Amino acid sequence: LTRAKLEELVRPIVERCAGPMRQALADAKLRPEDIDKIILVGGPTRMPIVREFVKNFMGKEPERGIDPMECVAMGAAIQGAIIAGEIKDVLLLDVTPLSLGIETLGGIFTKIIERNTTIPVRRSQIFTTAADFQTSVEIHVLQGERPMAADNISLGRFVLDGIPPAPRGVPRIEVTFDIDVNGILTVTAKDLGTGRDVSVKITAPHRLSKEEIERMIKEAEMYAEQDRKRKEEAELRNEAESLIYTVEKALKDFGDKLPNNVKSRVEESLKKLKNALTEKDIQEIKNRMEELRKVAQEMGMVIYQQSAQQSSSSSSSKTVDADYKVVDDSKKN
Structure with missing residues (x-):
């Protein structure tokens, strides 16, 4: 088996490494030029085709002074010594593979x-x-x-x-x-x-x-796009439930102060949104949420105006009438 034939056979496998390498850089939020040193691990990385591929991909020559057959075992030994407290001036970092x-x-x-x-x-x-x-x-x-x-x-x-x-x-x-x-x-x-x-x-x-x-x-x-839509729907339903809770609480606290026509519109909008939540139509949920927000805003304006009027009336009731006379200081003495 010649070197040329071996490289022809393994080239497709070597080139498949490009995907994981891109992913590793993306996860680390780094570019190839941000990498200081490249250490290859495992016997196959001794092959010139592997080293050449890494060099071309990263734009940097891999390290030659570290034995790819020993580096993992040496790293494990160092980590064991760190955990045992025998080495204190070396820090090896592990990472969480999944969130x-x-x-x-x-x-x-x-x-x-x-x-x-x-x-x-x-x-x-x-x-x-x-x-x-x-x-x-x-x-x-x-x-x-x-x-x-x-x-x-x-x-x-x-x-x-x-x-x-x-x-x-x-x-x-x-x-x-x-x-x-x-x-x-x-x-x-x-x-x-x-x-x-x-x-x-x-x-x-x-x-x-x-x-x-x-x-x-x-x-x-x-499934990124499909998952995005599912999460968006779940978040929208959470938002709708929160809106319903807020409006119902306001209705419970101030409902007796609202005109019947405003109160009826709020109750009707609440009912429509609750019905929409039982269906799968996302756009309908959005429409009913917008409708409820508008009538809730109207309800809020009515409550605010009534509170302002009561506050003004209360201030007026505390006004005290009093007699007074003007004193001309120039006539003193």
């Missing part, structure tokens, strides 16, 4: 730690309740790249209870993801009002094969 997060209202996957974040790492986000007087929340921990929770890998669930009853949106729940140097994930949910918290440890949050990780990333790319 980590939780399921939120509407089945949306909300990322807390993005893919390719270096570990150890700690990230937190503030969430709240989705219903009035909710006294507990379920935290569903997931791993993946798809925007909808159902399309990602479930890592576990746990419940934070003992939340004091309050209107939706009032409680503040801090969710923290903490990955240590060993890759152990600890998820904590804390009610900032009471200080009560619950934690769960996940010892192998990303123990997936390289092939499984690559498949999940490719699926996220393949």
